[in-house]
Amino acid sequence: MTDDSAADDPDALAERVREGELRLHELDDRTDAETAAAARRRLLEAETDADLDAVGDYALDAEQAADANVENMVGAAQIPMGVVGPVQVAGGAADGEYYLPLATTEGALVASVNRGCSTIATAGGADARVTKSGMTRAPVFRVSGVAEAEEVVSWVGENAERLREAAESTTSHGELLDVDTYVVGDSVYLRFVYDTKDAMGMNMATIATREAAEVVEDETPASLVALSGNLCSDKKPAAINAVEGRGRSVTADVEIPRETVEDRLHTTPEAIEEANTRKNLVGSAKAGSLGFNAHAANVVAAAFLATGQDAAQVVEGANAITTVEARDDALYASVSLASLEVGTVGGGTKLQTQSEALDVLGLRGGGDPAGSNADALAEIIAVGALAGELSLLAALASRHLSSAHEDLGR
Known part of the structure; x- marks a missing residue:
């Protein structure tokens, strides 16, 4: 930072960029991150006639974000955050009742996932296990x-x-x-x-x-x-990740009594099984899909945004297979995510709202033993994805999908 008298004046700094004396990225060398962001907003407002008051109204630490998370910072994009749960998770690392924060702009998503969580909770909770772990670079x-x-x-x-x-x-x-x-x-x-x-x-x-x-x-x-030959494969649909896994391979499953399916999901185990077979398995196979599920990426994306994960890796997170079986007096359902890439330290997990979301889960920072917090996060997200699958499949089986969106005004 220089001792330039205009170093704390966003308008003056914006004018210097406009006149070609400074480049956008050089503002960080001339002033603090907050002022640099304000100067960029002033420039954009003047150049585009946009009003960036909301973009400039944020709670995160600008210095931290500019240092570790973003370049040419102008502010923050705000996404509504909801919560689902509590739901009982019996995992290899997660053990207890959890609320899962979800950040999304898709109306009805949180309500749908919450219905699935409620159904799982009534059934006594879900099991979840990380079966394989390994980040790759090829x-x-x-x-x-x-x-x-x-x-x-x-x-x-x-x-x-x-x-x-x-x-x-x-x-x-x-x-x-x-x-x-x-x-x-x-x-x-x-x-x-x-x-x-x-x-x-x-x-x-x-x-x-x-x-x-x-x-x-x-x-x-x-x-x-x-250094990356795309056989890793990062942020791209890839069969190798579906087969070999990347990040965490995690499965969650639940057995729900027939009476609970009928009372909570307003359909039958047989109808949900048929919808899953014809939609998620046969339909996905005909489409040549790498993901054989209803909408697992919805929960993965919302959980990623809420907890500070790399949003682009939802591509791999959608690599999931949902199975459903109607048993004598129950419905068995599972979701297996082959390549769920999550962490509880580093990257976006350090930002304030994302750290708070991890605090809701009790998973901020490193675990004891090392790796246990990220494993627990993967298991809880898998249970959330399972809840979302159950709710959507039930809505389709009972033909309530469109009415649910209409009732919620979406």
Whole structure:
């Protein structure tokens, strides 16, 4: 920051940007983050005739956000936040009654998920388990041909410990679990898999993989082309994540007595099973979908926004399969999310409203043991997704979907 007398005047700073003396990003070097954001708003208001009073009315710490979460900050986008629950979750890490905050602009979503949570609660709660955990980064290397590719693959297989030492030298928390090899012509892909504990871990995995990739280049004929070769695969629909998992693979299930299904969901186990089979399984297969579910991404997205997760990774979070079975006197339902990428430390989890949402869950920060808070968050989100699946399937089976939206004025 300079001692310029205009450094605390947003209008003067905006004028300097307009005149070409400063660039938008240079405002952070001339004044504090709050004033820099105000100057950008002044500039945008003058250039576009927009009124940014609401954008500039925020509760988060501008210095923290500008330092860690966003560039060229102008303010904040506000999203309504609701809550569903309480619902009993018996998980490997989550154990108790939880309220799940959901941030969304989709009317009727929270009400629908809450109906599912109420039904699950009446049935005694849901079970949930993280069955696999591992954040991935997959660099792509160039070789001259398949002979060199085989040499690289062999070296990687024989030197797992060297790669582990290199990768883990960059982090005090992450652990390299595995390196999977793939060859396509003169390209070699190495899919590094990490235990990132309570962090979502994408940055951790990237930095660690960069260190390991240098060892591969030094010791083999391979030349690094890109630190991410899209076989990770991050923020893109990918079958590998549906099969191998990424982040947390988590499943939640529940058995609901027939009487509860009829009283709470106003339909029958058989009708919900048929709707799930014809819609989520057959319909999704015909569409070539990677997700065989009704709307799991709705809950994942709303929970991500509320708790400070990377919203773009809803792509992977939608990689879910819902199963339903009508049993003699009950309805069995499950949802399995193959690649739910969540954390309770780092990134957006440090922002004030997101931290408060994690406090509602009792999961802010690192867990004891390490990784348990992120596991618990994954399990609770999975139960929320299960609640959403049950409610929507029941609405479809009873033909109440459109009337529910009409009743709520959506």
